[in-house]
Amino acid sequence: MEPLVSIIVPVYNAMPYLNTFLDSVENQTYAPLELILVDDGSNDDSFSVLIERAVIMEAKGISVQVLSQNHAGQVAAVNLALPRVHGELLTWCDADDYWTEDSIDKMVECLLAHLDVNMVRSNGLIKDETENPIMFREKENQPFLADIFDDLFHERILELAGRFMVRTEALFACYPNRQIPASTVDQNPQLLLPIASRSKCAYLNEELHVYCRRSSGHSSTKRSFTETMKRIEDIKQMYLSILPYCECDQEYYRKEVDNITATFKKTLMQTTVMMARKKAATCLE
Numbered sequence: 001m002e003p004l005v006s007i008i009v010p011v012y013n014a015m016p017y018l019n020t021f022l023d024s025v026e027n028q029t030y031a032p033l034e035l036i037l038v039d040d041g042s043n044d045d046s047f048s049v050l051i052e053r054a055v056i057m058e059a060k061g062i063s064v065q066v067l068s069q070n071h072a073g074q075v076a077a078v079n080l081a082l083p084r085v086h087g088e089l090l091t092w093c094d095a096d097d098y099w100t101e102d103s104i105d106k107m108v109e110c111l112l113a114h115l116d117v118n119m120v121r122s123n124g125l126i127k128d129e130t131e132n133p134i135m136f137r138e139k140e141n142q143p144f145l146a147d148i149f150d151d152l153f154h155e156r157i158l159e160l161a162g163r164f165m166v167r168t169e170a171l172f173a174c175y176p177n178r179q180i181p182a183s184t185v186d187q188n189p190q191l192l193l194p195i196a197s198r199s200k201c202a203y204l205n206e207e208l209h210v211y212c213r214r215s216s217g218h219s220s221t222k223r224s225f226t227e228t229m230k231r232i233e234d235i236k237q238m239y240l241s242i243l244p245y246c247e248c249d250q251e252y253y254r255k256e257v258d259n260i261t262a263t264f265k266k267t268l269m270q271t272t273v274m275m276a277r278k279k280a281a282t283c284l285e
Contacts, residue, residue, distance in 0.1 A: 004032045005104055006087030006168065009095050010077035011050065012040040017096035017212065022053045024098035026060060030105035034063040036081040041071030075180060075187045082178040085168060092191065093162035096212050103208035107165040110202050117145065118170035118199035122163050124209035134213060142203050149196040149248065152189070153256070159188040162209040170195050174245050181241035185234050190242055197246035225272050229265065236261040
């Protein structure tokens with residue numbers, strides 16, 4: 001029997017894109033699938049769509065759980081879903097992105113063929129809201145099997161939801177209580193870094209996932225100086241909270257967190273001063 005694949009999807013005000021994502025799940029060539037959808041307090045019709053589509057997808061053999069919570073962010077949504085995971089394999093995706101129809105099939109096939117690794121990642125496309133491709137070059141000549149912990153930590157490869165699949169047993173060995181560290185920033189480092197510190201990762205150099213960069217997304221949000229400084233500090237605390245769950249040189253990586261944080265803050269200060277000077281010069285003209 002093929003292993004059950006669990007899919008966790010936090011959903012927040014995703015109406016314009018939600019059906020495209022759900023279509024990509026429904027059209028997967030792989031079965032069996034367990035889809036765990038968590039509405040994160042949406043104030044559009046996302047929850048109604050989830051309920052309607054769950055009935056359709058259940059009729060097609062996909063197990064669907066629809067959960068809801070007051071708006072608390074992606075990490076809280078993931079933590080609500082994790083205790084309800086039954087699959088031997090786990091993947092997760094943002095509700096405004098989507099997969100190719102053979103994405104899950106190929107990632108499962110890879111993990112079944114390589115029982116000595118606990119994670120696999122794929123390549124993919126990055127598009128904007130008009131579906132125009134955005135070029136992003138990752139490390140070249142990546143080997144099929146590699147230790148990716150340091151590259152993930154330093155963001156030399158993309159930590160995109162939808163491009164990774166892990167063995168559930170390996171994840172819950174890192175988090176026996178089935179909860180990842182809380183954060184307002186992201187959920188991918190928490191899910192990936194502990195496993196990457198213990199296992200090599202297989203790499204499928206195929207475009208199996210489409211990441212859609214939205215003008216309303218976290219990466220596109222314009223922030224004030226104070227908001228950006230707070231976000232830098234939040235990212236620092238997130239990484240510090242993950243490190244105890246990783247098998248790595250704790251002292252070295254804590255120092256790396258401090259160094260990276262200091263560099264980000266220095267760059268922000270320099271950019272802010274430069275923009276202020278430019279604005280002042282413009283006003284004097």
